[in-house]
Amino acid sequence: xxxxxxxxxxxxxxxxxxxxxxxxxxxxxxxxxxxxxxxxxxxxxxxxxxxxxxxxxxxxxxxxxxxxxxxxxxxxxxxxxxxxxxxxxxxxxxxxxxxxxxxxxxxxxxxxxxxxxxxxxxxxxxxxxxxxxxxxxxxxxxxxxxxxxxxxxxxxxxxxxxxxxxxxxxxxxxxxxxxxxxxxxxxxxxxxxxxxxxxxxxxxxxxxxxxxxxxxxxxxxxxxxxxxxxxxxxxxxxxxxxxxxxxxxxxxxxxxxxxxxxxxxxxxxxxxxxxxxxxxxxxxxxxxxxxxx
Numbered sequence: 001x002x003x004x005x006x007x008x009x010x011x012x013x014x015x016x017x018x019x020x021x022x023x024x025x026x027x028x029x030x031x032x033x034x035x036x037x038x039x040x041x042x043x044x045x046x047x048x049x050x051x052x053x054x055x056x057x058x059x060x061x062x063x064x065x066x067x068x069x070x071x072x073x074x075x076x077x078x079x080x081x082x083x084x085x086x087x088x089x090x091x092x093x094x095x096x097x098x099x100x101x102x103x104x105x106x107x108x109x110x111x112x113x114x115x116x117x118x119x120x121x122x123x124x125x126x127x128x129x130x131x132x133x134x135x136x137x138x139x140x141x142x143x144x145x146x147x148x149x150x151x152x153x154x155x156x157x158x159x160x161x162x163x164x165x166x167x168x169x170x171x172x173x174x175x176x177x178x179x180x181x182x183x184x185x186x187x188x189x190x191x192x193x194x195x196x197x198x199x200x201x202x203x204x205x206x207x208x209x210x211x212x213x214x215x216x217x218x219x220x221x222x223x224x225x226x227x228x229x230x231x232x233x234x235x236x237x238x239x240x241x242x243x244x245x246x247x248x249x250x251x252x253x254x255x256x257x258x259x260x261x262x263x264x265x266x267x268x269x270x271x272x273x274x275x276x277x278x279x280x281x282x283x284x285x286x287x288x289x290x291x292x293x
Contacts, residue, residue, distance in 0.1 A: 008240055012287075015236030015245045021229035023255030027263050028225070031217035036204035037089040038196045040218070045081075045193035047222025052186025052231060066187050073180055077188030080170025081230065082195045087163045095156025099149055102142040103160035105253060109135050110168035111246035112286070119175045119242060127243040130286030134250030137278035141253060144271030171237045171245075178238040185234050189227070247286030250279045 032040070056066055069077075091100040112131040115121040149157070174180075200206070209215045236245055254276045260266035 011236050011238070011240030012244065014232040015240050016248065018229040018232040018236060019249055019252050020255065021224045021232070022252050023259060025221065025225040026256045027259045028217045028221050030260075030263075031213060032221065033207075033210055033214045033217075035207055035209065035214075035218070036200060037085075037092075038200040038204055039206060040221075041085050041089075041196040041226070042193050042200055043218055044222040044226035045189045045196060047219060048227025048230065049186050049189035049193055051223060051227050052183065052189060056183040056186055061181075061183050066183055069180065069184055069187070073177060073184065074188075074191070076170060076173055076177065077184060078191045078195070080166060080174075081188050082192035084163055084166045084170065085192070085196070086199065087159045087166060091156045091159035091163060093156070094159060095153035096148070098142055099153065100156055100160040101253070102138065103157050104163045105135070105138050105250070106161065106164035107167040107171075108246045108249035110164055111171050111249070112243050114168055114172045115175075115242045115246070118169075118172045121243055123243065126285040127247070130244075130247035130282035130284070131250075133282030133285070134247050134279045137275035137282070138250055138253050140271050140278065141257060141275040144269050144275075171233070172242065174234060174237050175242055182231050182234045182238075185230050189230060241287065244283070244287035248283045250282065254279050 029040070035043075053066065088100075088104065091104065094100075109131045112123070112127055116123045209218055254272070257266060257272055258276075261268050261272075
């Protein structure tokens, strides 16, 4: 096996790990209790940023190496992390969560579609079919819970679509700046935490976690879905097969729902099994070049 193939497979493993961490977000958020969204982002991103900063300093990366990035890099990183979450929480306020989440989950499909014009990747029918099968699985899972799109929530749906475009553009364009080390993500998380804290002070009332379990859940989000997951994803999109990553990303809502069921927070349905099968087939199709090499 060539060194390039081994490096790409390690990057893909990092992407799978990020997806697995994101799938735990829903269950951990439920355990954390009714904490205002921007407060939650500020708290958890502060933890995630601290992990990245300590890691970088321990490896001999100075503060200049953490902060000395061109403005376009800052705009991409902070715009991706903070911009996505700001629009996402606004969408949830203006549209039913299930419908908003379904629109938001166009981002893996958009990653696949945008990888050709923005990242120079070659798209073949397995990549496209794999991404569409993954989205079909998410649609099936969502409609299994009952959805009702109405014009009254059009602004919320538009913001959710904005989320999808922001995260897909952040992921694909990060590949174009592959020379920027993953240490930069720590700075982006710190800046996003500060912006979220400012939004919290402006728009929300502070609600602290009520129990030890709730505090531990907030900490777990910071050391998982809102911290290392971003570092892993950054490495994956820069060095892995971004077309396959887009298809694999549809495993996030499937795994998230399965974890909620395991934790007793949701009921199992037949739609989940069919959705999981569609996502699995799509992921295998989209990544067949990787395994064949």
